[in-house]
Amino acid sequence: MAFGSAGFGRSKARGHGGGGGGHGGHDDDLMITPLLDLFVALIPFLILSVVLSKISVVDVAVSKPVAVVKKTTTNFDLRLVVGKTSANIELNGKKVKTIPVAAGWTDELHAELVQIKKSNIDEFQIRIEPATDSVLEDIMGVMDAARHLNESDEPIIKKDGPEGKPVKLKYLFPNVVLRGVYS
Amino acid sequence: MGFGFGKKRQQTASASLNLTPMIDMMTILLVFLIKNYSTDPSYLTNTQSIELSRTTSETSAPDKPVLIIGKDGVLLDGQTLVSFPQGVPSKAYLNAKVIPELMDALEVKKSSDADFTGTLILQADKAVPYTTLKPVLRTAGVAGFNDIKFAGVTKE
Numbered sequence: 001m002a003f004g005s006a007g008f009g010r011s012k013a014r015g016h017g018g019g020g021g022g023h024g025g026h027d028d029d030l031m032i033t034p035l036l037d038l039f040v041a042l043i044p045f046l047i048l049s050v051v052l053s054k055i056s057v058v059d060v061a062v063s064k065p066v067a068v069v070k071k072t073t074t075n076f077d078l079r080l081v082v083g084k085t086s087a088n089i090e091l092n093g094k095k096v097k098t099i100p101v102a103a104g105w106t107d108e109l110h111a112e113l114v115q116i117k118k119s120n121i122d123e124f125q126i127r128i129e130p131a132t133d134s135v136l137e138d139i140m141g142v143m144d145a146a147r148h149l150n151e152s153d154e155p156i157i158k159k160d161g162p163e164g165k166p167v168k169l170k171y172l173f174p175n176v177v178l179r180g181v182y183s
Numbered sequence: 184m185g186f187g188f189g190k191k192r193q194q195t196a197s198a199s200l201n202l203t204p205m206i207d208m209m210t211i212l213l214v215f216l217i218k219n220y221s222t223d224p225s226y227l228t229n230t231q232s233i234e235l236s237r238t239t240s241e242t243s244a245p246d247k248p249v250l251i252i253g254k255d256g257v258l259l260d261g262q263t264l265v266s267f268p269q270g271v272p273s274k275a276y277l278n279a280k281v282i283p284e285l286m287d288a289l290e291v292k293k294s295s296d297a298d299f300t301g302t303l304i305l306q307a308d309k310a311v312p313y314t315t316l317k318p319v320l321r322t323a324g325v326a327g328f329n330d331i332k333f334a335g336v337t338k339e
Contacts (some may be wrong), residue, residue: 061331
């Protein structure tokens with residue numbers, strides 16, 4: 001693919017008759033300096049504009065104001081209270097485990113949530129209640145641990161549809177609801 | 184270019200730089216960069232004032248209003264709504280049930296969006312405490328923006 005040779009490069013008319021050239025080696029070079037200037041200006045700009053780190057989003061539902069909340073029919077209530085020093089997992093009002101916030105604590109949290117998922121395979125919602133001093137980085141870490149299964153996790157198979165077709169689950173509790181927003 | 188070596192021949196040696204390969208390369212590079220620039224689904228740009236959290240999510244951000252909570256204040260689509268003097272939110276901000284400036288701006292967004300889904304993209308510094316997020320989330324919830332998408336940098 002030679003774009004340059006097609007039109008931008010040197011095009012000396014040497015008596016071909018088409019370029020109006022005579023026999024005296026008349027040069028009708030295309031002035032490529034402005035084109036080069038444009039390239040030299042545009043390419044660094046575009047390279048610098050490229051965001052090298054991809055920005056993604058994590059879906060979070062914020063609970064609605066009390067007046068418009070509809071009563072849920074499910075009995076499943078998985079709640080995660082995230083503090084500055086520890087995180088409590090509560091299932092249907094009972095405390096399941098307390099995990100101290102230390103290095104690798106989200107892995108421990110994830111492992112515990114995988115166990116809960118195995119016994120509640122049809123449930124997808126988790127309510128996260130961060131303490132006021134929790135920082136966003138910890139909240140995002142908790143949401144990542146709660147949302148999907150890792151490749152290293154033991155597969156969880158769910159029988160789906162009327163035929164009971166086995167489906168390998170990718171997600172743990174992807175429906176994250178943030179609590180404590182209105183308190 | 185005559186360096187004085189060919190004087191005896193009485194000829195002028197003409198050495199021109201062949202720019203064709205370079206222009207070819209630049210054209211290909213330019214086309215690639217422009218294509219990349221215009222089709223990148225993640226239109227969010229990481230602003231220098233905030234450092235985003237890392238996430239394992241790979242979902243790209245939709246074309247929805249972007250709310251930024253930085254050290255300097257709260258911005259909606261680049262427009263400053265609330266300022267944090269010396270980087271600290273005021274007590275009035277922290278205790279507010281709703282932030283009036285944000286509420287008004289969100290109502291405008293809501294009424295001008297024919298395809299309103301209640302989605303709001305939140306870009307916040309990873310060190311922002313939940314107490315600073317709460318007034319914004321509360322205001323967004325009251326305004327009907329219940330589907331919040333927290334932006335983060337994808338972990339490799």
